[in-house]
Structures are given as structure tokens and as C-alpha cells.
Amino acid sequence: MAKKSFDVQVFTKLCKACGICVSLCPKNVFDRAADGKAVVARPEECIGCVTCEMHCPDFCVEVTEREAE
Numbered sequence: 001m002a003k004k005s006f007d008v009q010v011f012t013k014l015c016k017a018c019g020i021c022v023s024l025c026p027k028n029v030f031d032r033a034a035d036g037k038a039v040v041a042r043p044e045e046c047i048g049c050v051t052c053e054m055h056c057p058d059f060c061v062e063v064t065e066r067e068a069e
Contacts, residue, residue, distance in 0.1 A: 005066040006046040010038045014060035021052035021061050 008029055010021075017036030026049065031041035038061070052061045 006048040011060040
């Protein structure tokens with residue numbers, strides 16, 4: 001069985017740079033930009049747990065499963 005892949009998107013206009021997604025991600029998918037906002041640095045590491053999406057107070061993180069190739 002192939003490993004599932006996920007797309008992670010941060011809507012930076014909504015992000016208030018709280019850092020919750022950065023601190024809660026078990027796979028260290030996110031980094032912080034110079035302005036403190038979250039950026040997706042290692043999308044290939046995402047396991048699709050959606051912890052970032054569920055805990056974001058501004059609903060600016062979205063995780064979707066990629067279609068199998």
C-alpha cells in the first residue's frame with residue numbers, strides 16, 4: 001500500500017502569527033516567516049493528522065489528501 005500524501009495550505013492573509021500550528025505539528029511541517037506567520041516548509045512530512053487545522057483559531061490552515069497517482 002502506498003503512503004498517503006497531503007497538501008497543506010496556510011492562508012497568510014488570515015494568519016495572525018500565533019504559532020499554534022508550528023508548535024503542535026508532530027512532524028515539524030511548518031516554519032515561521034520573518035513576520036511570524038506560518039509557512040509550509042516540509043509538506044512531504046505531513047501525515048494528515050489535521051491537528052494544525054483543528055487548533056487554528058483563525059481557520060487559516062487547510063490539509064487535504066492528494067489523489068493517488
